Amino acid sequence: MNPFSSGTRLRDMIRAIRACKTAAEERAVVRKECASIRAAISEDDPDYRHRNLAKLMFIHMLGYPTHFGQMECLKLIASPGFPEKRIGYLGLMLLLDERQEVLMLVTNSIKQDLNQTNQYIVGLALCALGNICSAEMARDLAPEVERLLQFRDPNVRKKAALCTIRIIKKVPDLAENFINPAAALLKEKHHGVLLTGVQLCTEICKVSTEALEYLRKKCITGLVKVLRDLTNSPYAPEYDISGITDPFLHIRLLKLFHVLGHGDADASDTMSDILAQVATKTETNKNAGNAILYECVATILSIEDNGGLRVLAVNILGRFLSSRDNNIRYVALNMLMKAIALDSQAVQRHRATILECVKDPDASIRKRALELVYLLVNESNVKPLTKELVDYLEVSEAEFKGDLTAKICSIVEKFSPEKIWYIDQMVKVLTQAGNYVKDEVWHALIIVITNAPNLHGYTVRALYKAVQTAGGQETLVRVAVWCIGEYGEMLVGNSGMLDVEERINVTEADAVDVIETAIRCHSSDLTTRAMCLIALLKLSSRYPSCTKRINDIILQQKGSLVLELQQRAIEFNSIIERHEKIRSALVERMPVLDEATYSGRRAGSVPAAVSTSQGALPKIPNGVVKPASAALVDLLDLSSDADQAPSSSGGDYLQDLLGVDLAPASQGTNQTDKRGADVLLDLLSIGAPPAQSSSSMLDMLSSGQDNKSAVGMLDNLASPSAPSAQASSPGASSSMMDLLDGFGPSPSVPVAETNGPTYPSIVAFESNSLKITYKFSKEPGNPQTTIIEAQFVNKSPDIYSNFVFQAAVPKFLQLHMDPASGNILPESGNGSITQKLRVSNSQHGKKSLVMRMRISYKANDKDVLEEGQVNNFPRGL
């Protein structure tokens, strides 16, 4: 060994690294090695260059940086000896990144090596080229590779074929040069060359339609013959895999057929016989045989319609499903997923087998099978399939329950033939796996329940029974608590009995028991407990006999450490004790929640809904409005507004929805109550409340609010009833204030922000020559979007032509401009141009609109340009 070389042998370095006990030790060894390699590199010592590079490759595998060795690869490749070249090319493939300039340097060396006579060196160069070739190298070296496709040694020919694949992938334009040489490879007798030739043809067809046409015309009969020979006779025994003749060539040929037959009826016709033969003759007791069959099925499914073959293919997959080999069941399910789009009838026939796979011990197979079952469900089979799945839910493993539950819920929602069946299934799912049910699912369930008046009694009784057996399923408890709160008297009175039901005897105390258990349960979270409190409040009026007990339960929460619960408890307690007169009106049943709006919301703006509920809910004390508010993203929008400028009127709507109608607390009249509901309905149908209604609403609100901001707010709105704000009586409003404060935590609010449907027009721009006014309106149901009608008026004595208005907005806004009504603006205000702008505010409620504009026109044959910024948009747009 060279005494001046500091390096150790590769073997010793690996040993040293393996001997390291800790990562720090390993780093130290590697650091030392790298230092000595760097030193050797700077000395430019050729003797140990390839050994050092081999070390670097090992170091690279361990994840350490080795970029300093890149140039060494190039030097080794350029050196004459085979061992150096081998390591050099290996380093090139492993260490080099795709930095163009380094690769440029290597192109020439590769070119020289491709022209060598030594087939092994040519092989090395081809291999490296096939692995790292860039587009530029592809262009430079394509002629060499093309020549090598006819090289005398088959090992070089096959490498050249695969190298060509890389080249045409990088530069598809080069494909046409390779069509003829590639087609020539199909006539090869050498196994490796034929195999790679078929692959090359498949890839060429993918990038070049010309090649595809050529092969369809010239080669397809030959290929069919090759496959037939292969299927019928032991073509080359040395290529057998477990007794199956050369499965890889089979598969490659079938893949080529896949491409050739796709979208071409004639070609499909030519190959259908041999496909049928492969599909029926191949042995299925070995993996290799199944691999061929699987590929054959893929090809059959992709070629042009041949009903008989397709059924055969799906039946093969059906047989795969009952195989004992997990891998085969797995791939069969994958393929059936594709087949279902082509021939769902054929797949439906294997429904029972697929359903069995849902119960497979292998998790990935279960998951696949479940997805497949999901695709198979339709109106006619939803009932039996759901039954199977729900039954399985009971015994399935915990980690699978989430997926399974989600799919069942989705199936039930999508295909439910009638409401009672839907409710039944949902109660079953909640009972089995309530903890896995997503929020929107039980929100939807509550909405369906409110919309089915004839089933209220049935549902509440079913839930009562379910909760007795499965009290640990939190979601079930929530839905049950909500329903008992709403329909408590139907539970006790057995009213609205259906024929299918059995009578149950539930006393008022029993019903309160359920809620008491839920609120006391350690595992119940804030949402559940808060829902319990509301249910109790409602029951205090529905169950007169239990009022005292209910009040006691509520009082226990007075000491809750959670502010929200404590506050609710105190407020509800005061309602029960001090406002008996109005209590029944206060806790009336929830208005029916609008199903269509909810599903529209869910389908249309799920992300928005999700972001609102995630972002805003934690801050909103009304976190518990979930059951209702899920339906009402509107409301969440309102309440997220409330984050910044919380609005007592927003709070009021929320309480309306909860059924905790607070309006009477201040005025105690049914009239306001009704008006509240009107507003609510308006909100639900997403229509802007009529003007009078909203002003009287303000009236009412302001009288209930004795804080100073009310004045400002009313000034803002120029409401006629301003004086009443100061005239409010503190005594009457004190409990009201408790409640309101509870729901809308911070003091100042321009009400206009949340319910004002009209906004004052503004003068957006005014100069000596031009005046621009903006009128605002909102699209119903879309609070984020403001429609601005811009009006342009010419103040000068000259007529303006080529009038163009441009506007720009910051990123959180989106601007859409309709065409203007014209481009000529008559002089001295004798007419105007209008243009509609539509602005969507993604930060609605947080940021106000702002806009820049530029106006250009021609006056007196002179181009005029005016610019301005609009900062005086009304708040809350």
Place this chain on the structure above:
Amino acid sequence: MIRGVIIMNDQGKPRLIRFYEFQPVEKQQELVRSIYKILCSRAENVSNFVKVDSLFGPDVRLVYKTFATLYFVFIFDNSENELAMLDLMQVFVETLDKCFSNVCELDIVFNFNKVHTILDEIILGGQVLETSSSDVVMAVEDISKLEKNSNSIIPSIPGWQGR
């Protein structure tokens, strides 16, 4: 296309990493770690295929098999036949077995660059080059001879002679 071949031991130490699409070294380590995590959590008697589109993009799967202390992993996209990949892995392992006569983890550790050369005779640029292990062994032996003949002139051929 085959995206990559990884051999690692049951402790997650990589023994051979080969990607056919460029991956920076940090990314390679990260992928090896994520794959190891996936493989560790696989139960016994489950299928050998895992969907890894979270790591490699849509429709990419891996097939793995354990041989003694080693995990062999092939990563491939939807243009490959899963079951054939399983057979190809068998070919690779058989070839290693023939080249090292009864291969074990240490053979692969100390002769990693020979393993790379063997792999290069089976897969080239993510495409299958040869599926007959005897042909591969022949090609590798030819290269071996060439290395040895050059040996007289040049000092040591690291990690080639093997055992």
